[in-house]
Amino acid sequence: METESVDAVLTDPPYSTGGTYAAQRQRPPSEKYQDHDVKTKRSSFTGDNRDQRSFITWATLWLTECHRVTKEGGSCMMFTDWRQLPAMSDALQAGGWVWRNIVVWHKPSARPICGEFTRQCEFVLFGVKDRLARSHRRCLPGVYTQSIVAHQRRMHLTEKPIPLLEALLEVTPPGATILDPFMGSATTGAACQNTGRKFIGIELSPDYFKIAKTRLKAPTN
Ligand SMILES: C[S@@+](CC[C@H](N)C(=O)[O-])C[C@H]1O[C@@H](n2cnc3c(N)ncnc32)[C@H](O)[C@@H]1O
Structure with missing residues (x-):
């Protein structure tokens, strides 16, 4: 892809x-992210079982490429x-x-964990190029509450909700070109279509x- x-x-x-331990993390995504009794099985995918050191190195490589192809003032x-x-x-900054x-991202329907804190959130790291x-003066929230996509409606094992992605895109200019180098079922693409952004997946x-x-x-x- 062209620079900037x-x-x-x-x-x-x-x-x-x-998983807490390496052996649990090395299971295929179709086992890790899908209940064994789910009716419609989704395809597995690769790249999800790196050990911690190679994961950080790998992420640094593609984040560096993403940085190169993003315009100055753009975001990740x-x-x-x-x-x-x-x-x-660490990888974002490297x-x-x-x-x-x-x-x-607060997921209200997360499964409670007896005697422990519920793992009720995922996170979106936000970085900028310089x-x-x-592109506007609106103040965007730092916390978004959005239910996960119901398992029976999912196109991808780890699908993200379109309304959440639409909300995140508000930090980008209308008509912006958005890159998703791991597009899966193209939820980011769908959010771009819905909000008038261009999409590369x-x-x-x-x-x-x-x-x-x-x-x-x-x-x-
Ligand atoms: C977490 S999923 C993305 C799901 C997506 N957000 C959705 O809602 O459908 C990550 C995706 O990255 C893909 N992937 C893994 N390694 C890749 C690579 N090196 N290049 C491009 N895609 C890759 C996987 O096949 C998987 O579909």
Whole structure:
């Protein structure tokens, strides 16, 4: 891709998470992120079982590329969970981004954990290339409450909700070009279509690439 050719990166990379110990994390995503009794099984995907050191190195490599292809003043929004938050904030900065915030996605329907704190949030790390080129003067929230996509309606194992992505895109200018290098079922693409942004998506899995293409041809609500 050309240098300085997109306005923002909005992405949900493989988390390489899903267990306290290495052996649990190395299970395929179809086991880690899907209940065994779910009726419609979704395809697995690759890149989700790196050990911690190679995960940070790998993330730094692609975040550096994302930084190169983003215009000065552009931004990067990247999903992660509580376990990988420290690794990803390191990789974001090692990739050249100026770390500006952690936006919280509060999931009201998270499964309670007996005798412990419920893991009720995922996070969106927000970084900018130099200084954010602001396109409006509205004040955006730092916490978004949004239910997860019901398992029976999911196109991807780890699908993110479209309304959440639409809300995040408010930090980008209308008509902006948005890159998602891990597009999965193209939820970011659908949010871009709904909000008048242009979209570039990259996906390694042929199954999900096909789903993404079909989804982006269809109306997205
Ligand atoms: C967490 S999922 C994204 C899900 C997406 N947000 C959605 O709502 O459908 C990450 C995706 O990245 C893809 N992926 C993994 N490694 C990749 C790579 N090196 N290049 C491009 N895509 C990759 C996986 O196949 C997977 O679909």
